[in-house]
Every structure is written in structure tokens, then in C-alpha cells.
Amino acid sequence: MTAGTSPAGGALAELGRFCFRRRRLVLLAWIVGVIAVAFAGFGYGADPDNDFSGGDSQSARAQQLMEQHFPEEQGDRLTLAIKAEQGIDDPAAKQRIEKVIAELADSPVTGPVMSPYQDKSLVTKDRRIARTTIPLAAKEVEKSEVKPLVDTVKAASDAGVTLALGGYMAEKAETPPQGPAESIGILAAAVILFVAFGSLVAMGLPIVTALLAIVGGLALMKLVGHLVPAPNFALTFGAMIGLGVGIDYALFIVTRYKDGLGEGDDPENATVKAIATAGHAVLFAGTTVVIALMGLFVMGQRLMTGLAVATSITVLVTMLAALTLLPAFLGFTGHRINSLRLPRRASRRNRAVSAPSQERRTLAERWAGVVQRRPLIAALLAGGSLLVLAVPTLSMRLSQPDASVQPRDRSSYVSYEILSEGFGPGYGAPLVFVSEVDSANPGNSTTRDLGPVVEAVGKTEGIAQATPARVSEDGKAVTFVAFPTTGYQDEATTDLVHKLRGEVLPGTPGGEHVLVGGPNAGTIDVADEVGSRLPLMIVVVIAMSMVLLIALVRSVTIALQAAVMNLLSIGAAYGVVVAVVQWGWLGSALGFPAPMPVTTWAPMMMFPILFGLSMDYQVFLISRVREEYERTGDTREAVARGLARTAKVITAAAAIMIAVFTTSLLGPDVAVKQGGLGMAVAVLIDATIVRMIFVPAVMELCGKANWWMPGRRRAPETTSTAPTDAREEAATV
Incomplete structure (x- = not known):
């Protein structure tokens, strides 16, 4: 031009x-x-929303039932994982563990904390590994409020006792910007x-x-x-x-x-x-x-x-x-x-301009x-x-990342590692089963008594343990939890969920009314x-x-x-x-x-x-x-x-x-x-x-x-x- x-x-x-x-x-x-x-x-501006559970999937419907009939179990929770080389009953270890539990219980952002010394189901048979759940008091807790709890637990660990805090909020609090x-x-x-x-x-x-x-x-x-x-x-x-x-x-x-x-x-x-x-x-x-x-x-x-x-x-x-x-x-x-x-x-440009056109390719x-x-x-x-x-x-x-794929120095990964060793890799991938009682016939035993379903699920290959069924306070829903033998990221866990939904539950009396939910099923x-x-x-x-x-x-x-x-x-x-x-x-x-x-x-x-x-x-x-x-x-x-x-x-x-x-x-x-x-x-x-x-x-x-x-x-x-x-x-x- x-x-x-x-x-x-x-x-x-x-x-x-x-x-x-x-x-x-x-x-x-x-x-x-x-x-x-x-x-x-x-x-x-609006706060971010990370809820991927929307839609009409079975896990989404299960979550809706849990929120409606078991509201007391909703909200974020932390898990304290404990590993004591000499056992948690060793005096020095016990003193350290109880001190940490007391500090966590005294935090303004936590609810009541159950000590593993009060519930033997929270401790492995050899008494070397224990766990306890720590509910967060408020529905919305900032990660800046959880970070001090993570630091407290990490600081309490020594050569003989390892303590780590897991859970979504702990993982989020540890993640740097x-x-x-x-x-x-x-x-x-x-x-x-x-x-x-x-x-x-x-x-x-x-x-x-x-x-x-x-x-x-x-x-x-x-x-x-x-x-x-x-x-x-x-x-x-x-x-x-x-x-x-x-x-x-x-x-x-x-x-x-x-x-x-x-x-x-x-x-x-x-x-x-x-x-x-x-x-x-x-x-x-x-x-x-x-x-x-x-x-x-x-x-x-x-x-x-x-x-x-x-x-x-x-x-x-x-x-x-x-x-x-x-x-x-x-x-x-x-x-x-x-x-x-x-x-x-x-100088390069000047040489290029002076060069013959045929040489400028x-x-x-x-x-x-x-x-x-x-x-x-x-x-x-x-x-x-x-x-x-x-x-x-x-x-x-x-899949979605969980604690098992976090950096090895994170408290959330250490918690996952301890719990997997003591309670199996499926502890971090629980499956939540929930069924709504037939409102037209509340006395129907197939919708209230999930005993046969719990038994069938517990006997399914790939399930480590199934908890007893519980009825909600309003009497309108029943739930129980099962823990797989495999972890959150394992392909076998995905296959297990499909098997439970496609074969086990439909073939068990009352199972056709049961939904399989929980974070793991939601991810699947x-x-x-x-x-x-x-x-x-x-x-x-x-x-x-x-x-x-x-x-x-x-x-x-x-x-x-x-x-x-x-x-x-x-x-x-x-x-x-x-x-x-x-x-x-x-x-x-x-x-x-x-x-x-x-x-x-x-x-x-x-x-x-x-x-x-x-x-x-x-x-x-x-x-x-x-x-x-x-x-x-x-x-x-x-x-x-x-x-x-x-x-x-x-x-x-x-x-x-x-x-x-x-x-x-x-x-x-x-x-x-x-x-x-x-x-x-x-x-x-x-x-x-x-x-x-x-x-x-x-x-x-x-x-x-x-x-x-x-x-x-x-x-x-x-x-x-x-x-x-x-x-x-x-x-x-």
C-alpha cells in the first residue's frame, strides 16, 4: 500500500x-x-460455588434426602488421624493426644469432639491407630479459620506420635494460593x-x-x-x-x-x-x-x-x-x-531491504x-x-482429586495414609445408602427395615464393612454407610458402585428403593x-x-x-x-x-x-x-x-x-x-x-x-x- x-x-x-x-x-x-x-x-462479587452434585443423578437425589431428613449430619467435618508407634495408651502418647483433642474442642469453629479413648470403634485392634471426627460448628467456615487447627495438629506430631488433620476444609486450608x-x-x-x-x-x-x-x-x-x-x-x-x-x-x-x-x-x-x-x-x-x-x-x-x-x-x-x-x-x-x-x-532490517527480492524468502x-x-x-x-x-x-x-493425590507433606495426605493403614483405603471413600419411607404406607417393612439390604451390601465383594441402618428423627428416611475395600481413585470402586446399583440392590427385597450416594458416588x-x-x-x-x-x-x-x-x-x-x-x-x-x-x-x-x-x-x-x-x-x-x-x-x-x-x-x-x-x-x-x-x-x-x-x-x-x-x-x- x-x-x-x-x-x-x-x-x-x-x-x-x-x-x-x-x-x-x-x-x-x-x-x-x-x-x-x-x-x-x-x-x-459472588463467592465461588464448587458444588458439582447438581442434576438428577442418583447421588444428587440421595444427597437431597440426607439434607432433608438428616440435617444434623450435614456440614463440613474434619478427621483427626492418630498413629502412635508404642500405642495410643502409652502415657506420653496419651498425654499428647488428649491435649490436641482438647485444643481442637476448644476452638470456636468446632463442635463437640469424641475422644477415641471413649469409643473403641475409633481405634484399631492393635491400638496403634485411631481416629475421631471433628464437626465444624458453622455451616460456612473460612479456610483461614481452619488453618490454625491444621497447624496445631502438625506441630503436635513427634517421632513417636503422628497426628494429621484431614477433610475437605483441611485440604483447602493447606492449599497455598x-x-x-x-x-x-x-x-x-x-x-x-x-x-x-x-x-x-x-x-x-x-x-x-x-x-x-x-x-x-x-x-x-x-x-x-x-x-x-x-x-x-x-x-x-x-x-x-x-x-x-x-x-x-x-x-x-x-x-x-x-x-x-x-x-x-x-x-x-x-x-x-x-x-x-x-x-x-x-x-x-x-x-x-x-x-x-x-x-x-x-x-x-x-x-x-x-x-x-x-x-x-x-x-x-x-x-x-x-x-x-x-x-x-x-x-x-x-x-x-x-x-x-x-x-x-x-542492521538486519537494512541488510534485508538492500538484498535482492529473490533472496528475501x-x-x-x-x-x-x-x-x-x-x-x-x-x-x-x-x-x-x-x-x-x-x-x-x-x-x-x-475423577476428582482427593487427599490421596495431594503433595506428600500435606496434613491431608498424611491423614489419608494413616487412616488407610488402620481402617483400609476405603475409609476415605464411604458409600451412603438412603431410602425414603413410603409416605402412603409408613408401616411398610420393606421401606423401614433395611436389614436385608445392609446384609446383602455387606456380603458384596469389594465391601469391607457396612454399618447398621438408622431411621431419621422424623421417621421418614433410613440410611446406612458402607466402606469399600478400595480407595477413592481406584477403578474397582467405580465398578463396585455400578454393581451395587445394577445387581445387588435391585435383587434384594427393599433394595429397589435405596439410593447410593456420598462424595465418592457423586464423583462417579x-x-x-x-x-x-x-x-x-x-x-x-x-x-x-x-x-x-x-x-x-x-x-x-x-x-x-x-x-x-x-x-x-x-x-x-x-x-x-x-x-x-x-x-x-x-x-x-x-x-x-x-x-x-x-x-x-x-x-x-x-x-x-x-x-x-x-x-x-x-x-x-x-x-x-x-x-x-x-x-x-x-x-x-x-x-x-x-x-x-x-x-x-x-x-x-x-x-x-x-x-x-x-x-x-x-x-x-x-x-x-x-x-x-x-x-x-x-x-x-x-x-x-x-x-x-x-x-x-x-x-x-x-x-x-x-x-x-x-x-x-x-x-x-x-x-x-x-x-x-x-x-x-x-x-x-
């Missing part, structure tokens, strides 16, 4: 021009708006941007834009939580994704702006052109991510819906910032975008030529590699529901994203290519997560204390995010390929030049995403680590195997069929849906 050429009109072009010219007003509006939203959101992970991600992004742009000013614009947008987005997430509750990890995921896409979107626009300046545009025209071209791709890319996230609605999980809404808000705010706040920043920087440069880059363009000379071999190698990486996905198991039900609904979500996300991509590139072929390639890359990422997390390959090196099933919500959340992000890169690449094709009419040259024009920026964008997602491995939450690992691997695969090999190979094989669209008999000419100013740019090169 020659100097002085004005970018064509259009809504995005006018938006960019307005934000550039009224930059002070736009910047002031953003600052005031973010401060106001942050004050409201972080001060009065996410820490500096996001800060490290920002630092890594800054380094990558500085290397890519060679300028401190150009480096700072995407980061400042993204950070301002993230603050506003996270605050809005907290406010929307009053309408659509989201789990506590929504903020962590929102920050990770917002930081990644926010910097990436700004990166694409700043790159296009710098290209415009280099071609002779003044700052205003360069800004307008950048918003009308790269901004056009950002708009479609951000919309694709949001649409993909909306696919979580089909999972039927209330908290997954909340997570989708919350994360979408962050993506929308970062996209809006890239299209409005960034043009205002560009208005302030103007030609100073290249200030504070790396000295050696200038970039490494990416030459690589595309290599792939295009052997497209079938390249496609088979790329596709085969992705399929091999995806193989472990076939053995994926879903959610995993089963996720496994059954996940294929539907995948189909919905792919279909919606394809429709959007077809609207952008006007090609069914390219949309199908994108869907298949993205599906393969995500499958490969799933496979790597299973190999690391579930099989234990390099697990300890990456911060996973022990092999464990994949967290139930991780694959649900990973798929729409990764599919949307993969579509981002597809949009940016194909948009440039489309421009080159319209200019030359040669698919091979268009792919090579499109890849060359986008390789550097897509590589930088992918490196930023990988850096941001990888920093999750530095945090304490094993579930968030799984999601971060999977997304980092997927982006790495997408930016290398897919974009550098698969895309040029498949597009070379398809030739002019790349541009097939029903009702159109030939490849597109210069009229297209691409931004008009992009065609003018191509025409004047």
Missing part, C-alpha cells in the same frame, strides 16, 4: 479511526470503567514480545492492554457470579486464558500496525488498516472462542455453564480492549512504536516449499504423529455424565465453529480441514495429559505427586478453549493465505507466502500461550495443572505440527478445491468477504 492511501470504510475501520482520534476519551473511559467494575466486582504463576507468565510474555518486536514500546502495548482488560474481565466474572455461579478455579482459568488471548489479539494488531508504518502509512491510516484487517480476524477469533465455550452448556452441569459464562466474559473484554483501547494507545505512540529498539535488529516460506514438494508424505507423517499421541486418550479415566456420577455428554459437546462446538469459519473464509473445504486438524491436535493433547497424569510419565517432574485419573472437568473445559484457540491461529493464517490467493490466483504461492507472512507472529503468539499455560504447573492445584498442561501441549502441537506441516501439505493436496463452496463453480476472484483494504493493499504491493 502506498503512502497516503486511505483504508476503505467499514464498521471496524470507523471504530479504529474514532478510537485513534478520540484516544484521550477512550483511554479515560477504559480506566474509569475498569476501576468502577473492579471496585464492585472484587468488593461485592496460586502464587506468582501469572506474574511469571507476564514476564515470559514480555521477553517473547521484546524478541519478536525488538522494541520496548511495541512490547508493552499488548501487555498493558491485556492486563487492563483482565482486571475488568475478572471483576465482571465476580459480578455475574450472582446470576450464574462459577467454581473457584474460574478466576484462575479466566486469568490464564484472558492473559493468553489478550496479549495474542493485541500482538496481531500491533504487528499489522507496524507493517503499515513500514509500507509508508501515517499512524492513523496504519491503525485503521490494522483494525480493519487484523482486527477483523480478532473479532472472528474471539467470537469463535466464545461460541466454543458456549458448547459447555450441553454438558448439563450447572457449574460448567457458570464456568463457560465466566470465561467468555474475560475473552469478550480482552477482545473489546484489542479493538478499542489498543487503537487509542497506538494514537499516543505513533511512530514511537519502534522506540527503545534492539540495536542489531536495525523467509525460512517459513522455504519450509512451506519443502512440505509442498512432498505433500502426501508430510500429511501422513503429521497425521500419524497426532494419532499416536492421541492413543492414550482411549484409556482416560475421570459426574464422571459418567461427562463421558456420555462429551461427544455431544464436541459435535456442537465443531458445528458452530465451522459455520463461523465458513462465513469468514467462504470455503467449506478449509472449514472441514480446520475442524479435522483441530480435533486431531486436541486429541493429541488429551493423550499427553493421560500419559503424564494418569500413567505417571514425567508426572513427578511436572508437579503431580502420584498417578491419578484426569480431573472430571478438565477435558470438558479444555476442548472448547483449545478448539477456539486453534481456530484463532487458523483464522489469522487463512486470512493472509486468502489475501495472497486473491492477489496471485496460485494456491501454492498463496500458502507459502501466507505462511511466511504469519509464521513469526503466530510463533510468538503460540510461545506466549505456552508460557502462560505452563506457569500453571507452578501452582498448587493439581486439577488446574492438568488443564494448563493440556492447553500448553495443544498450542505447541498446533503451532508446529499442524500449522507448519499439516496445513501447507493438505492445502497443497486440495489445490483449487480449497476454495470450494456450494453454489460456486470456480475459485474466488478479487471479490470476497475479506476486508476491502486488504485487497487494496494486495493490489498496490
